């Protein structure tokens with residue numbers, strides 16, 4: 001029998017903990033977000049469909065992206081115990097300089113489309129967090145304005161080598177003058193991937209007003225007010241306009257770029273140079289002999305070749321082959337700090353976040369990007385504490401195995417797969 005009694009007013013008073021309401025709507029929204037997926041949901045509610053889909057979407061059946069995320073979800077961690085780890089150090093050295101966290105912001109094109117603060121929000125948030133920011137050739141903010149937003153932090157420039165080579169060379173010179181310290185030479189975009197969502201949405205640059213977009217705009221007034229009352233949305237470094245992103249990419253990109261172009265940029269550029277979009281061990285090995293400082297294992301967030309290799313699966317083999325000679329970075333599919341910890345454990349020097357940053361941006365401008373970084377930071381710190389490692393250098397392959405749909409891959413199966421790849 002349960003004994004019952006009347007609640008005493010003093011006991012009731014103890015239970016009552018009414019929080020003062022948060023009047024600032026951006027803060028209210030962001031405070032409720034605990035994961036990057038929460039930020040994604042807020043972003044979707046606030047951004048017109050065509051812009052949201054341009055950001056979230058990938059190529060063809062979007063298999064590359066789904067598989068990359070699945071690979072991270074299939075990570076199994078192996079924690080140590082009783083190591084006494086009261087604090088953890090998340091900082092690292094990347095490309096000859098410091099980063100407070102083992103990730104930076106990836107280059108993304110047309111960023112002011114997602115939210116009007118665009119690259120300035122990304123660069124300012126990166127500056128505040130002490131992590132690097134990468135500006136895309138297809139950015140909507142100039143090299144010089146990014147430098148002004150992140151004057152003392154680290155800025156990186158992503159380069160597309162275009163049909164008109166002089167345009168690219170001029171950008172390289174400007175990035176050097178603005179003291180960007182690294183170039184990311186993207187190599188996975190000889191032509192645009194088939195972004196079917198953009199086609200279905202009739203998405204074009206600049207965005208067109210149709211009956212559909214106007215109906216879709218009604219519940220998203222802030223985005224539209226921002227769009228209509230701020231400087232025109234256009235590429236900061238290119239003059240090409242008009243058409244879908246795919247058409248613009250195809251008109252600007254040159255499918256004949258080659259190792260010769262890489263050599264030219266290597267000679268022009270005074271800083272570090274990374275090749276972004278490497279997808280085989282063989283190419284990573286080739287690049288190790290070409291005077292580059294590292295590779296980014298990436299399939300462009302699944303936006304180019306669909307069914308491309310999963311960067312996280314490629315990582316251990318590439319690290320084994322070239323990890324002693326150059327840095328190995330990784331992106332595609334990162335949605336949690338645990339994904340980053342797993343990548344570092346398998347030998348990545350550093351990681352980059354694309355959509356995770358853009359979801360924050362769409363959810364709340366710079367404060368949203370701050371929130372993305374703080375969610376990832378908290379997840380990294382917590383995962384490291386639970387693994388009982390004090391710093392990133394202590395993370396190793398012993399901390400991670402891969403499950404495929406909950407079936408552990410045995411070491412012998414991995415060895416067999418590697419023998420096949422090596423043949």
Ligand SMILES: Cc1cc2nc3c(=O)[nH]c(=O)nc-3n(C[C@H](O)[C@H](O)[C@H](O)COP(=O)(O)O)c2cc1C
Pocket residue numbers: 054055056106107108109136137138139158186276298299300301302303331332333334352353354355356358
């Ligand atoms: C909207 C969007 C635009 C992008 N634009 C570029 C770009 O201009 N240049 C580039 O090298 N990569 C670009 N990327 C790829 C990112 O740099 C990065 O490789 C990718 O987003 C990583 O995957 P994630 O989004 O799952 O983190 C873009 C990605 C997105 C989502």
